[in-house]
Amino acid sequence: MSDSRLLGAGIYTVPEAxxxxxxxxxxxxxxxxxxxFKSKRERHHSNxxxxxxxxxxxxxxxxxxxxxxxxxxxxxxxxxGVSWKTMREAHVAAKVKLGTDHPFCAxxxxxxxxxxxxxxxxxxxxxxxxxxxxxxxxxxxxxxPFLKELEFDGGVTRWWPLGxxxxxxxxxxxxxxxxxxNRSGVPTRVLARSVKANGSIESVVRWxxxxxxxxxxxxxxxxxxxx
Numbered sequence: 001m002s003d004s005r006l007l008g009a010g011i012y013t014v015p016e017a018x019x020x021x022x023x024x025x026x027x028x029x030x031x032x033x034x035x036x037f038k039s040k041r042e043r044h045h046s047n048x049x050x051x052x053x054x055x056x057x058x059x060x061x062x063x064x065x066x067x068x069x070x071x072x073x074x075x076x077x078x079x080x081g082v083s084w085k086t087m088r089e090a091h092v093a094a095k096v097k098l099g100t101d102h103p104f105c106a107x108x109x110x111x112x113x114x115x116x117x118x119x120x121x122x123x124x125x126x127x128x129x130x131x132x133x134x135x136x137x138x139x140x141x142x143x144x145p146f147l148k149e150l151e152f153d154g155g156v157t158r159w160w161p162l163g164x165x166x167x168x169x170x171x172x173x174x175x176x177x178x179x180x181x182n183r184s185g186v187p188t189r190v191l192a193r194s195v196k197a198n199g200s201i202e203s204v205v206r207w208x209x210x211x212x213x214x215x216x217x218x219x220x221x222x223x224x225x226x227x
Contacts, residue, residue, distance in 0.1 A: 009053055010065030010170075010177025017063040019225055020170070020179070021071045028071060029061060049074065049091055051101050065172035066102040069156055073104035076142050081128035090120040090129065100155075107152045114139045167217040179221060181214035191215050192222035 018025045029035075032052040037044055053064030063071075077087055094103035094116045103109060114133050121129035132138050151158040159170040167181045168188055174180050179188040186208055194204045201215045208215075 008173040010068065010172030011054065012063040012068060012177060014061055014063060016178075017068055017071065020068060021075060023071050023075050028063065031071065031074065032061060032063070032067065049088055050095065065159075065170070065177050066105060066156070068170075068177075069105035069150070069159065070102045073143075073146060076146065077129070077132070080132055080142060082132070083124075083126050083128070086120065086124045086126040086129055089124060090117050093120050105146075105150065105156045107155065110143065110147050113143065162217060162221055167211075167214045168221045181210065181218050184208065184210040184214060186210060186214070186218075188218035188221050191218035195219050 012020070014025045014028050017023075017028055021028075030046070031049045034046050034048045037046065050067075050070060052061070052067050054062040074087060074091070077090075078084070082090075091103065094109065094113065095101060097103075097116050098106050098108050098112065100106050104113070114136070117129060117139075118133035121133050132142065149160050149163065150156045151160065151164070157171070160166065160168065161170060161179070162168050167183065168179055169182045170177060170179050174185060175187055180186065181188060181191065191204060191208065191210070191214070194207070195201055195215060195218075198204065201212060201219070204210075204215050205212050
């Protein structure tokens with residue numbers, strides 16, 4: 001892969017992606033690589049849910065920013081009780097109809113996604129997905145919080161995990177997509193670790209020449225990831 005494809009795409013190791021999405025590393029690998037399993041005496045292969053942005057880099061699976069956002073959406077539906085089989089089928093249907101390998105984080109999913117999933121729910125008979133998509137308010141309870149955190153310009157360009165009024169941003173063109181405080185561009189992990197080491201937000205503000213709210217938001221964000 002040429003280095004140009006990495007520029008502005010964000011890049012994460014599987015453990016980093018797991019930390020940011022709260023999805024286990026094992027599940028992320030299965031979703032992006034597929035996996036082998038046995039049924040009685042036969043061996044089967046389950047294909048990836050979607051084609052990742054990078055595949056393997058230096059023989060290690062790499063996750064891109066769009067992959068990261070897709071992982072979050074898939075997790076949200078699975079946690080509502082949607083079956084894994086239906087989730088895979090719905091993702092394929094959405095991918096075809098929206099024309100993208102990452103359909104759940106496409107801007108059009110906000111308007112077209114419910115109809116796509118409702119059709120798939122009825123075809124599969126999955127009661128949980130039928131309940132989600134048949135109720136506009138339930139669908140919005142799942143999707144709206146994610147979309148409010150995302151910034152779009154054609155496709156999704158930034159993720160504001162604490163909300164867009166706060167300082168923490170995950171932007172694939174800044175710090176390779178690592179969580180960063182918006183104004184000064186310092187990674188949140190650097191600020192949070194500095195506060196932990198020194199016990200004072202005020203001293204970190206002086207050392208890094210950043211605003212107090214940037215440090216406070218960085219500490220809060222890193223604390224939520226560790227919880």
